Amino acid sequence: xxxxxxxxxxxxxxxxxxxxxxxxxxxxxxxxxxxxxxxxxxxxxxxxxxxxxxxxxxxxxxxxxxxxxxxxxxxxxxxxxxxxxxxxxxxxxxxxxxxxxxxxxxxxxxxxxxxxxxxxxxxxxxxxxxxxxxxxxxxxxxxxxxxxxxxxxxxxxxxxxxxxxxxxxxxxxxxxxxxxxxxxxxxxxx
Amino acid sequence: xxxxxxxxxxxxxxxxxxxxxxxxxxxxxxxxxxxxxxxxxxxxxxxxxxxxxxxxxxxxxxxxxxxxxxxxxxxxxxxxxxxxxxxxxxxxxxxxxxxxxxxxxxxxxxxxxxxxxxxxxxxxxxxxxxxxxxxxxxxxxxxxxxxxxxxxxxxxxxxxxxxxxxxxxxxxxxxxxxxxxxxxxxxxxx
DNA sequence: ACATTTATGTCAGCCATATTGACGTATTTC
DNA sequence: GAAATACGTCAATATGGCTGACATAAATGT
Numbered sequence: 176x177x178x179x180x181x182x183x184x185x186x187x188x189x190x191x192x193x194x195x196x197x198x199x200x201x202x203x204x205x206x207x208x209x210x211x212x213x214x215x216x217x218x219x220x221x222x223x224x225x226x227x228x229x230x231x232x233x234x235x236x237x238x239x240x241x242x243x244x245x246x247x248x249x250x251x252x253x254x255x256x257x258x259x260x261x262x263x264x265x266x267x268x269x270x271x272x273x274x275x276x277x278x279x280x281x282x283x284x285x286x287x288x289x290x291x292x293x294x295x296x297x298x299x300x301x302x303x304x305x306x307x308x309x310x311x312x313x314x315x316x317x318x319x320x321x322x323x324x325x326x327x328x329x330x331x332x333x334x335x336x337x338x339x340x341x342x343x344x345x346x347x348x349x350x351x352x353x354x355x356x357x358x359x360x361x362x363x364x365x
Numbered sequence: 366x367x368x369x370x371x372x373x374x375x376x377x378x379x380x381x382x383x384x385x386x387x388x389x390x391x392x393x394x395x396x397x398x399x400x401x402x403x404x405x406x407x408x409x410x411x412x413x414x415x416x417x418x419x420x421x422x423x424x425x426x427x428x429x430x431x432x433x434x435x436x437x438x439x440x441x442x443x444x445x446x447x448x449x450x451x452x453x454x455x456x457x458x459x460x461x462x463x464x465x466x467x468x469x470x471x472x473x474x475x476x477x478x479x480x481x482x483x484x485x486x487x488x489x490x491x492x493x494x495x496x497x498x499x500x501x502x503x504x505x506x507x508x509x510x511x512x513x514x515x516x517x518x519x520x521x522x523x524x525x526x527x528x529x530x531x532x533x534x535x536x537x538x539x540x541x542x543x544x545x546x547x548x549x550x551x552x553x554x555x
Numbered sequence: 556a557c558a559t560t561t562a563t564g565t566c567a568g569c570c571a572t573a574t575t576g577a578c579g580t581a582t583t584t585c
Numbered sequence: 586g587a588a589a590t591a592c593g594t595c596a597a598t599a600t601g602g603c604t605g606a607c608a609t610a611a612a613t614g615t
Binding site for chain 1: 377378392393394395396397398399401403405406410427433435436448492496499501504505507512514516517518519520521525526
């Protein structure tokens, strides 16, 4: 019933058939923009549902995820990666510490640092979330040739700012692809 | 200086070299998960900067975008697409109406409906944002063969929930790929 | 040794965006 | 005429960002 009107209205203008009023859609990537929006929405949605049952939000997820993935992360690094302020991080981090998902350890060389590590409890939750999201990714990549999967990866990598003020994670993404060993800031300079 | 410690800590554990404490990382897609996070962050970041100068946020962007792309969208449809509540939409939509980016028209068949349309002013802003994001996508896809681009698109499509309660946009995504004409809810059933 | 810088934490308050619940109003439908 | 629908809105609340200010401990520089 409602569907009748829905369908009447729901023909995308720009990428579709109509001549498009003003400038038409010269080479604009409406399709990919939209696909990214929905893909990401559903991708994070997987985790959101689980997190809700823990009384956590996306902020907790991001913090716990990166701490788990990069054990010994400094608070400052985390701030750089997440691009949020100390104060914003403070709240969520405190919760994760209080509830035993993360622990802090004094830095060896620099005792001002509070290096962050996920506890077993934290690792368990992260793994659960990663497993969920992996299932979606696996399903999406089902039937893809190695070349096609590689193309997807290359695309995502190329979508990321190279020249960002991150320092930290941009290097990590250089690593994340397979360089894993060398700790140097080389590579990933396109 | 800080980089020394950074590099010491920043070896990803799961996908990397270490044996990984507990379960190891059996087939988990850490890399793609991370790539998606950063890719999306930077992708929406493009628009965020522009929107800031207009006093708008992401919420405004999403509303304006979909109204522009699917002229005549009903309020209820928009709520379904964005997955937010009427109240949340209300504020943002009111601003966009007040400032002349969007107009409402009574539905022909059903005069209770307020069909939404972007004004020229609204279209201009949307186009600017889409152009920005298109530039990033174009850059990312530079040098991709048609088959590789297609793989990227297929991946993104496959990441989206098929069985979602959206009705609306899931059909649109069926359309968005090229079916554009038929208004039927067929296709895209994997 | 003392001053400065750095790494971190924290207090207080603000803003944007989301939520739920309740209610109002016009319009369509049964 | 009653009920359901499409939409708007009021009020209260939560989350996750933000800025500014200030505190403490440890490292660093002169």
